[in-house]
Amino acid sequence: MDMTPLPPARWSNELAAHLLNRAGFGAPPDVVEAVFRMGHRRAVRALMTGELPLRPLGGVVVEPAWYHHDDGKEAEIRAEQKELRQQKREVKDFSAREVITKRERELRQQLNRMRRQRSTEMTRWWFETMRTASDPLLEKMTLFWHGHFATSLEKVNEPRLMLRQNMTFREHGMGDVRELTRKMAYDPAMMIYLDIQQSHRNKPNENYGRELLELFTLGEGNYTEKDIKEAARAFTGIRWNRETDVVRMNPKLHDSEPKKFLGEVGRHGPDEIVDIIFSQDRASEFLAHKLLRYFLVDSPPRRMVMALALEIRRVKYDMRRTLGAMFSAEWFFRRPYVRAQIKSPIEFLTQLMIQLELGDVPENLVMHCQKSLGQQLFRPPNVAGWPGGKLWITTDTLLERYNIAGIFSRAHCDPDYAVEAMGVVGRKRPQLKDGDNARRRKRLLAQLRKQVPRPDIEKIAPLELRARPDQMVDALAQRFYQFPMRREDRDSFVAFAESRVDGGKPLAEKDLAELVHLMLSTPYYQLT
């Protein structure tokens, strides 16, 4: 296997859809057609430069203002907290202490509220950016790095730091992977998440060293426990200063003694460790495997991994060139890989919304859908990122996907579900008790209906098509599946549509919604 490009004669509308689904978040049928007409080579080039002829949905999404201009609120709260701690040490009087304790609690709650709000804002920002992206590959790659160098708000706790890391992924994620990896040891979110922030010459913390080798670069079995210990020594002494927001190496806390790492002896610091790692061919194989799992297939054949790894080394770890070669390669478009990968929740949601031509989606729904499907941006389950593949799908998450499709296609909504979807974002699940008054449920249902944006029916199924069930079903299948259905499934959909067509009149909006919901409530729709 090598990197031979796809012969131009094999390029087709279906393969254009495949490219857009895998390298981005899918597209409506007219965009797929336009990309097909560009030809494969031009399409890949446009993908690399973010110049695909995508139809923008909604407005421009701007990152939260607090990212650039810290309004100082957090610092203010912190300063007061510090002062209170000081006072507490001096005050002996019980009732005065009570007052301080009460104020401390208030401040803690304030801070938590603010952080929750901010994490919601930035989650929505990134999700909407993906959904409306003019540069979908950059977004998809940023998501790749987020799952690869996984850190979570659960531990980092500070939205601003997570957002800063996200910006680093955008800035360097298409460039030299070695440089991005070097940067991670100095990234405050990562430093907090894997305890670099506290790793000290006299007591090296092994957390970062271990994960760097196991999950970020070489994979299990390609290093020893001793290598982890030596790497941990090299990563001691890097500190992020909260007040000044500066990261630097503190030589007093750093272990600069000689180390023996992967056989090489020297006074290795953080960057030398990364360089030694990337001098091993194994690092390129590990990365190739991970890229293929993300973009193409759950268990990529070894020969394919080796071909891509060779390419990675050939272009000296340049991500843009690596991806360009991968999206050109003939094997990327082989039949068994087309529409055979289980969509991640983010892919499911973005594709669904793009295919339904939806406008703005309110933030609480964005949060709810991510949480209930098991992929919350900025909150991967652990340092290994999202395991993906079949693990996205359980009986529970599958039903949830069907129900979310029902909400957005406007086919139905159940009051219980509305209570849930409109519920508090975060840990609290509104408990549905019997006798939970019907009025409240009705109100929530109405609110939800109001919130959900309407699909653009005229684009999805123009009026003249709605009177012709078989053609309508084919058009919808083209839109949602981009691939022929099983004949009997098609027959089912056509029969259903016919049962609702009233004497040659076009299908009513509600019936169309139900038909769409049925087409989305299938195992097949979960594939991309």
Add this chain to the structure above:
Amino acid sequence: MSKRSSYQSLATRRRFLRTGLLGAAAATSVPAFLERTFAGMHHAADAASAVQGVTGKDGTILVVVQLAGGNDGLNTVVPWADDAYYQARKKIAIPQNQVLKVNDQIGFAPAVKYFHEAFDNGELALVQGVGYPNPNRSHFRSTEIWEQATAADKTAHTGWLGRYFDNACDGEDPVPGIALTNQKPDSFVAARKQGITLDAPELYKWVDGGEGGARRSEVFDHLNAPDDEQDGASTGQMTSGVKKDTGIHSAGEALDFLERTALDARLSSDKVGEIVRKSKSKISYPGTPIGRNLQLISRMIEGGLSTRVYYASHGGFDTHNNQRGAHPARLGQLDQALRAFFKDLKAQGNYERVVLMTFSEFGRRVAENANAGTDHGAAAPLFLMGGGVKGGIVGDHPSLTDLHRGDLKFSVDFRSVYASLLEQWLGTNSEAVLRGKFKPLDLIRRG
């Protein structure tokens, strides 16, 4: 069972279901166990009559609680008489006067009061120094080893509970196991019988619009069932090329898996929803996630689900820093949830049917780190509770000075604990499930 015949049984199942759904008489001769199993599916009143081959609603039940992150064994079961413990943990050791003493060597942390009471009443088995050879310190790998029940240098494609479902849970019940997690645990991964995973039972259903529902749910059911019209041709055996007379290329394994999950989801959702709506617990539980999940499990048990294995997870045990506050808090949440759970089971009269096991991927290092926390270690205690448990201590507390790379040495292989549960509690041959011989321990009370 060959792949082919397993699909045939799916097909049979579905033919029965479909006819059942459409209100027609069951056309083909339906095996009796199928009839029993699905009698309850669309007539909830009969749900209680659903019986699994080896299950039965009076059968024994195993509840597995994962302590995710690596629970610090030494601050759960404290070797209070050992000076080495206080030397190694100057900041985070639990003072002698706070330990809930069990004997002149060890005692429980003050956070786990219920554990201590249960131990005193002979209702808790404490298994000391549980681990496995060549311990791995990665969370993921070690969790995988525990959940797949493999040797440290092997990986399997299935989990130990999944293999139990495959091997011992006959019948066509889709719910031999229920995990109350939002991700399927590795231990549930099976070749055929996956068990189900659910997060909020109230919402565990396919919501359709109501009017015109009959026709729609018929279409839905048809779409969400591996197809049997073509002699099994599209259930995914054909993993390449073009499917018979349809022109669609096969998405192979992924589609096959999705179709099976869809069928399980459809079959189990009515049942679970019905039971959860029907039963009410009278005992109040703490409002923590683990409290809520144990409450759900008790409601499912009370509702007469034929499920054999329940699984819940309680996280936050990766205490690399400032362990003093965090660790007791997490243990306390578990302790209070378990107190309510067992009180509830006793009130229901189901206490004798249940054994609960905790597990964690590893313990922590003996010595604390510079951040008043502990790093990943190896062996740690494991607990069994419930009506079927033979209370007491199994094994010796590991030495704090005779270490393996700075870690406690294990004396009990966790697979021996599994073997005991499989053989003596779930009544099945453990060798087939664990893919090896492990000597059971003396953990279960004999009737």
